[in-house]
Amino acid sequence: MLFHVKMTVKLPVDMDPAKAAKLKADEKELAQRLQREGKWRHLWRIAGHYANYSVFDLASVEELHDTLMQLPLFPYMEIEVDGLCRHPSSIHEDDR
Numbered sequence: 487m488l489f490h491v492k493m494t495v496k497l498p499v500d501m502d503p504a505k506a507a508k509l510k511a512d513e514k515e516l517a518q519r520l521q522r523e524g525k526w527r528h529l530w531r532i533a534g535h536y537a538n539y540s541v542f543d544l545a546s547v548e549e550l551h552d553t554l555m556q557l558p559l560f561p562y563m564e565i566e567v568d569g570l571c572r573h574p575s576s577i578h579e580d581d582r
C-alpha cells in the first residue's frame with residue numbers, strides 16, 4: 487500500500503541544540519534504513535519549509551502508524567496522511 491505523507495517539523499525554539507542534533511542524526515539514520523529497505527520510497531523537502539513530502543510503501547495502515555511513531559522526530563511533527571491507489575489513466579504499471 488502506498489501512502490503520501492506530509493511531515494512538518496516543529497522543534498521547540500528553546501530545545502538544547504545538542505538534543506536537536508541527536509534527534510536529527512537518529513532520524514536520518516532510520517530514514518535512510520527505511521529507504522534502503524524500499525519502505526520509504528520518496529523523500530522530498532518542501533522548499534522554504536522544515537517539512538517534507540514522502541511516499542511510503544507498506545503492508546498496512548498499522549505498519550504506517552508504527553513506522554511513523556518510531557521516528558525520533560515524531561513527537562515534534564505534524565503529520566498528514568493520504569492513502570494512494572492506482573489512477574485509471576496512469577501509464578506506469580509499477581504504480582501501486
Ligand SMILES: O=C(O)C[C@H]1C=CC(=O)O1
Nearest residue numbers: 495513514517536537538
Ligand atoms: O527533515 C525532515 O523533513 C524530517 C525528517 C524526515 C526525514 C529526516 O531525515 O528528517
